[in-house]
Amino acid sequence: QKEVEQNSGPLSVPEGAIASLNCTYSDRGSQSFFWYRQYSGKSPELIMFIYSNGDKEDGRFTAQLNRASQYISLLIRDSKLSDSATYLCAVNMEYGNKLVFGAGTILRVKS
């Protein structure tokens, strides 16, 4: 069974702080990794993808991939109230671009 695991949260951080979201995956052969954000009652939207070991930065967001540990993380710097959402980790484990999603981590940014 190919699995993607996330802590469901909620993770609460104060405005302006760094939020750290984590994800592990079971299939060592996985190709690429995605972070989607989903606001309540809305559809998921892509924040970042990563496929090389190490860090990838885009504005306030940094995705980190450690293939040896089968671990992905998303750091959100200078957290804003509008970052409050569910963050879904997704892994491309098979040819054909099929994604396996984690259950998501709820992030709450407090003022």
Added chain:
Amino acid sequence: NAGVTQTPKFRILKIGQSMTLQCTQDMNHNYMYWYRQDPGMGLKLIYYSVGAGITDKGEVPNGYNVSRSTTEDFPLRLELAAPSQTSVYFCASSYGGTGGWDEQFFGPGTRLTVL
């Protein structure tokens, strides 16, 4: 571009009824997908298609059928609805490149309740 559109937005079905969830994309994407999302859970892949005339099962295909007669449309058919099919259904599409990553664009979802 409208992106990925889905109809209906909401639907209540009785046990044993059938219905078709519609999905259309105007981005000329090759790949299309159907997911379901249960409360507090991630998305589970039901069916996907890599092009017109080609479909394949995902993780949870039982109780569903699909067809892909055109690039734009990918309807999902529910036969003999059961309470276990109560969920939010998302359609998605992607270009389908072979570079190892491929952004999927999601429709707004259909909230289905089976009573």
